[in-house]
Amino acid sequence: MTQPLPAQAAAPAIEMTNVAVGTLHDPAILVAENVNWTVRAGDYWVVGGLQGAGKSDFLMLAGGVMPPQRGQYRFFGEPMPIFEDARLKTRLRLGLVFDGGQLFNHLTVAENVALPLRYHRNLGPAETGAAVGELLACLELEPCAESLPGAVGYSWRKRAGLARALALQPEVLLADNPLGGVDPRQANWWLAFLDQLSRGHPLMQHRPVTLVVTTADFRRWKGHARQFALLRDRSLRVLGDWAQLAAANRDLVRELLTDGTQTE
């Protein structure tokens, strides 16, 4: 378990108690049970797991897209998921970046990024121009702003998904496998950008963003993330920081620390 920070008075950002995680397509199939997990404001978590370990489903639950099958999940003290208007404000403190971006295919990249702003602030297309332009410029998405998602490459769709999740300036950002399927240059960009978000990015008024990302390879997060957890055998194990991760039971984490060329 993570050591609670002494000066932490407010409710933790994410607090899961004995949560059972179902899958998005069939809630009866559980990918993890008895999950006890606390994320405090300012944390930078990496949740590792092999493909099929349920990382995405776990993140969908944390992102409030589906309810826990058992147990309780509180987000800043509010039980999740939130679908009612009355508690929507809490809900919008959280941003979720999907693995493939999950852009709306009938809207251009710029319209995708503008949609949450327009919907929640009741704005016309012209009024979001400045905010969207700034976001797109910051994420180097300007060249494909007017393209439909189908015409844009995979890694740029992913980045547009990040832009859309940041549009409402969330305090907690969950990113599903941000380094999956992107080339090294894109991967470095993601690491640098997430670091900057964690420290405080000008886009977010220099307010540090609490981060949770999933990965199938821990090594790339060394020196970036501060807390590590492992999703394996239908349970979430909190490993601690990088030193504790490296010292952890090797069998558990070995697969996520070795590169493909090494075989044992």
Next chain:
Amino acid sequence: MENGNASPLRAARARLWLLRLPLPRSLTRYLGRMLFRFLLTLQGIGSFALITLGVMISRSRVARRVIRPLVFQEASRAGLRLMPMFLFMAAALGLVVIGQTVSWLTRVGAINFLGTVMVVVVVRELGPLVTALLVLARVGTANVIELGTARAMGEVEALEALGIDPVHYLVVPRVLGMALGVFALTVYLILGALFSGYLWAFVQDVPLRPGDYVRQLAGALSGLDFALLAIKTFCFGSIIALVTCYHGLAQPLRLEEVSRATVAAVAQSVIACVLLDALFIIIYLVT
């Protein structure tokens, strides 16, 4: 709200396993299961309609500047853009009805009833029904495929993750737009058919002056016709939109299931429209 039922879109999931069971060999069981399937579908669409109505009312003031353009967009898709086809259909409908009836009416010396026949056949029955079926074929099918693909690609989850109600953003504009579209197209179809009907009668040398024709039409129409026509067409449009949205959205879909969902949606929309039409016939007969 309870955890398990938090999202309205997932409420349909529990019923899904029954719909997927293979049919048994015994005929009674077969019929029984068919009946159950019918009732479950009815229940599913009914609750989906109520949810949509609830969202429509409770969110009528939310994000108007996003939803209103979408309503117009849908109305133009289900209305304005189908106008050329409907002008053609109006001419054809007028020809069919007049062409068939004029010869019979002159034979029995009842040409005075030409206007009445047009009102009974075109205004009350064929106009709304033909419009509904054509809109279903042209827009309803596209609707299921669009929404089914969006659902399969995870766009619904993306909406939920952004705190946007998928029913509000995807379903409400379609229901309003299609209701409006079917209503407007029916009116144009009826006007066109009445006009082209007279043209065909004129070509067939029927001794009927335009004034008499209009007088016959006016005599056969009652105030109730206008009210019922409006209600009926709005119902047709909403039913098509609801059934197609239900099949595209309400259940978790994989890409390969989209075609099956489309077929089911079209069949059920046709049945629903015809059943509703039968209901309106009863109203006509009673009044």
